[in-house]
Amino acid sequence: MRISISINGVKHDADVEPRLLLVHFIRDLAGLTGTHIGCETSICGACTVLMDGKPVKCCAILAVQADGSEITTIEGLADEGRLHPIQEGFWECHGLQCGYCTPGMIMSAYGLLQENPDPTEDEIRHGLEGNLCRCTGYQHIVDAVRHASRQMAAKAVKAG
């Protein structure tokens, strides 16, 4: 089937089998390997990307279902080489150890902060419940998201 998916603003056209998963389209056809495959059963969240602006687990979506949609992956967050405030938060607060869950964590945090720009610690934990991390114990991830939320608020004030 001929499909067309925009990833980080670049259109990718391909002829695919209907059973191709969106995560394989992103990794193998578009060559963007920042999106990870973890549990494969839509539990762990390592494969989280934004689909039309909303975080989804792309290991549970067929590429044909995403035909015509706009995807943002971790590679699409930095602006001209400058880290996105969420990426910066993970850097500053040591929000990762092995890094495997990190791209998914960041994309989920992006979705969370879009809905709720100033989340409490509880809201962050609830918002990221679809992403598993096996090394950090989560505390530094929560700190990273709070850091990002403050940075983004400060940026918005400056821009406003």
Added chain:
Amino acid sequence: MITGNFDYFAPSNVEEAIKLLNEYGDDCKIISGGHSLVPVLKLRLASPAVLIDIGRIKGLKGISFEGGTIVIGTNTTHAEIARSAELKKHCPLLVETAGQIGDQQVRNRGTIGGSLTHADPAADWPAAVLALDADIIVKGKGSVRTIKATDFFVDIMTSAVKSNEIVTEIRITKPAQPQAAAYLKVPQAASGFAVVGVAAQLTLKDGRCEKVAIGITGLGPKAYRASTSENALIGNTLDAATISAAAEKADTEAVDTMEDIHASGEFRRNLTRVYTKRAIMAAMSRA
């Protein structure tokens, strides 16, 4: 993990989808959000020859109001329901239930119609649609029928929807006292599915319980209405003793119970009684 091979159709209207369903019969499956189906396909628990994607059909998505009736399109996502300000006002039980399903990624893709039709015994929606006495509208070739929520869940992973029919919408009469409702659940730690979930919608008049509906998910192979508990509440003043006595009977309708690593059957029965009590108390306190 890769799914088996299948042919894929994305019809643009319901009639076309029903035509395909009749053409391929038991060899096909409907997909919308795909968050129940794709994992099943990847684990090869099912290998349909044809997938019919109803996700692109216009008019099957969204929340609208027809007089006193709330109409929810089958493709409406859990996230859209959880975010709806209108539903928060007119039927907060739907909002509370939607917000407790899975996680934000799952809520962004999963749909109410898909979840209901899948009829997972640990899903959240069954409890809510039972407590709201919802009608589920189903279309087939030249036919439209209404299935009452109480007739919808047949057995484990089995709903009353026939293989050549499509759920198109869920219709709910606006509750008389919308806020007098609660959905409380014990989530599985890993997946968030309900070990037990209890939804209650009340109508109180002069301190007495005029009407109540209690939907229970997770305990048995299918969700059910706790009619014995309901009958013990209706017409009575809802004091602590009455609520406790009624909640003690919340597992009466469940002949068989689910039993797995998360909870034994007996523990699930106990949770059902405890959470029924808590759900009624919570609904009362919000009235």
